Amino acid sequence: MIGEVLEVAIAASRAAGDIQRTRIGRIGRVEFKEANDPVTEVDLLCEREIIRRIQDRFPGHNILAEESGGREGAPSPHKWIIDPLDGTINYSHGFPCYGVSIAFESEGVVRAGVVYNPSLDELFAAQKGGGATLNGRPIRVSGTGTLDRSLLATGFSPRVVRSSDNNMENFRRFMGAAQAIRRPGSAVLDLCYTAMGRFEGFWEMKLKPWDMAAGALMVEEAGGRVTRFDGAPFTAYDAEILASNGLVHQAMVEILRPAGGG
Secondary structure (H helix, E strand, O other): OHHHHHHHHHHHHHHHHHHHHHOOOOOOOEEEEEOOEEEEHHHHHHHHHHHHHHHHHOOOOEEEEOOOEEEOOOOOOEEEEEEEEEOHHHHHOOOOOOEEEEEEEEOOEEEEEEEEEOOOOEEEEEEOOOEEEEOOEEOOOOOOOOHHHOEEEEOOOHHHHOOOOOOHHHHHHHHOOOOEEEOOOOHHHHHHHHHOOOOOEEEEEOOOHHHHHHHHHHHHHOOOEEEOOOOOEOOOOOOEEEEEOOOOHHHHHHHHHHHOOO
16 A cells, blocks of 8 residues: 555655746745745645545545645544645745655554655655655665764744744754754755755754654654654654754754753
């Protein structure tokens, strides 16, 4: 079944990526779910196309999608977790850092994930226990073992910006410990880039399942480690994530712990 799941997820992610490419500069109407959190016509078009393809093949499965929320029919142990356009602000400004994220959860465990970056034509795929790939080739996390030689990534969601628990203290601490920090603006791509060794680690707070589910599996299957800020076990329904190559993980936990986590 997982083979068919990946087949559908890959086709759906590429179809959504095609929509994103053809609509660059023509994003249509933009609305705001909340301040600084836009949704465009392209988000909606991509989500509808992804869901259509999933329901054609797996009509009994549940769906959790960023724009349309949850869709549940008869009780099912299977759920698809979808972000049709992660990095909407980037996309709406023409900044080429955004992607499609599709995860498949069965019996409460994320068992497959696909992330597609249409700007670079990079297709990431992972299967629980089966490794992770980029455009069909296996990927592994980096071998860097110290924070002072590590390139890290983080993000600041709209929910963080308006909160006193806003990730700035974490950012300040890591600035003093890491080689450098980047803030690209797409959590799922940050996770994929950690999985393939571009980043040594990534942390962020106040995220949603569709921001993390596929990317977290990618890191784990590429040999990395994913936890909460304090090192406790992670699920996609937590509000914070710490992902790394494993070698710098405990050092990152120690820096996040004094700030109180998420």
